Amino acid sequence: MSECGVRIRELEVGDYDQVKRMIKRGLSEHIPVAMKAQLQTSAAVPGILLGLSVLVVFITSLDFMSLALLLCTTGFIFYASGLLYLHLYTLPNELEEFNSGWPINRYEKFWVAEAGEGARWQIVGSVGLRRMSDSSEYKLELKRMSVEKNFRRKGIASRLLRTALDYSSENDVKEVVLRLTSVQMPAIKLYSKFGFRTRRVEKQRSMFGMLHLTVLELVVSDLSTRSM
Numbered sequence: 001m002s003e004c005g006v007r008i009r010e011l012e013v014g015d016y017d018q019v020k021r022m023i024k025r026g027l028s029e030h031i032p033v034a035m036k037a038q039l040q041t042s043a044a045v046p047g048i049l050l051g052l053s054v055l056v057v058f059i060t061s062l063d064f065m066s067l068a069l070l071l072c073t074t075g076f077i078f079y080a081s082g083l084l085y086l087h088l089y090t091l092p093n094e095l096e097e098f099n100s101g102w103p104i105n106r107y108e109k110f111w112v113a114e115a116g117e118g119a120r121w122q123i124v125g126s127v128g129l130r131r132m133s134d135s136s137e138y139k140l141e142l143k144r145m146s147v148e149k150n151f152r153r154k155g156i157a158s159r160l161l162r163t164a165l166d167y168s169s170e171n172d173v174k175e176v177v178l179r180l181t182s183v184q185m186p187a188i189k190l191y192s193k194f195g196f197r198t199r200r201v202e203k204q205r206s207m208f209g210m211l212h213l214t215v216l217e218l219v220v221s222d223l224s225t226r227s228m
């Protein structure tokens with residue numbers, strides 16, 4: 001058994017549903033984090049909603065109960081629209097690859113991390129490498145990095161990433177690319193430890209224009225000289 005009762009292996013047919021559920025949980029964390037970051041950096045959209053609500057109350061009456069109610073409603077609408085967006089758009093879009101057949105067909109390689117001992121092992125992490133279609137050189141995109149909450153900060157993502165990068169360097173891959181938002185701080189720290197650098201920064205609007213996201217494209221090349 002490998003260190004800390006964790007082992008890395010390739011994805012198998014029986015893992016399909018478990019991996020999909022785990023990735024779904026990981027993706028569900030992004031919208032609330034992005035919403036919180038939006039409020040911390042610029043509260044323009046919720047501020048405008050709130051301002052309009054307050055105006056309506058003061059024009060129509062000076063009832064402070066109604067004002068309190070409107071404040072709560074504004075917060076609720078902002079949060080509910082995030083959840084709605086997550087469930088109606090982000091998740092179906094992101095998990096589409098799992099609906100149309102076995103995901104491994106779309107991936108060059110896909111690994112899972114299992115934790116446990118003896119005969120009892122459970123999947124607690126995943127990562128995949130997808131061939132980039134617009135590229136003539138052998139370049140791969142790293143996707144589906146996710147570790148279950150209770151198993152974080154135990155080095156599991158690092159082991160998955162090391163496995164993916166070792167595979168890439170052994171197979172003459174020119175570079176490994178990935179995209180993530182600037183609010184995914186744990187992931188950014190993880191990737192920078194492994195030599196990923198920001199190549200492109202894009203501004204994107206999400207959640208009916210309410211969220212302003214910064215999407216980073218990270219890249220690692222020189223895989224043969226990698227030290228970690």
Ligand SMILES: CC(C)(COP(=O)(O)OP(=O)(O)OC[C@H]1O[C@@H](n2cnc3c(N)ncnc32)[C@H](O)[C@@H]1OP(=O)(O)O)[C@@H](O)C(=O)NCCC(=O)NCCS
Nearest residue numbers: 026145146147152153154155156157158180186187189190
């Ligand atoms: C990002 C994620 C995969 C990290 O998994 P993990 O198994 O906890 O990562 P590791 O234990 O291997 O951590 C490696 C390094 O990453 C950084 N890191 C990981 N989690 C961190 C956190 N919460 N805060 C700050 N740094 C963090 C640290 O530098 C850490 O090294 P250290 O523990 O020696 O300080 C995990 O938090 C996750 O699944 N998040 C949700 C999904 C996601 O964001 N996926 C990335 C999509 S691109």
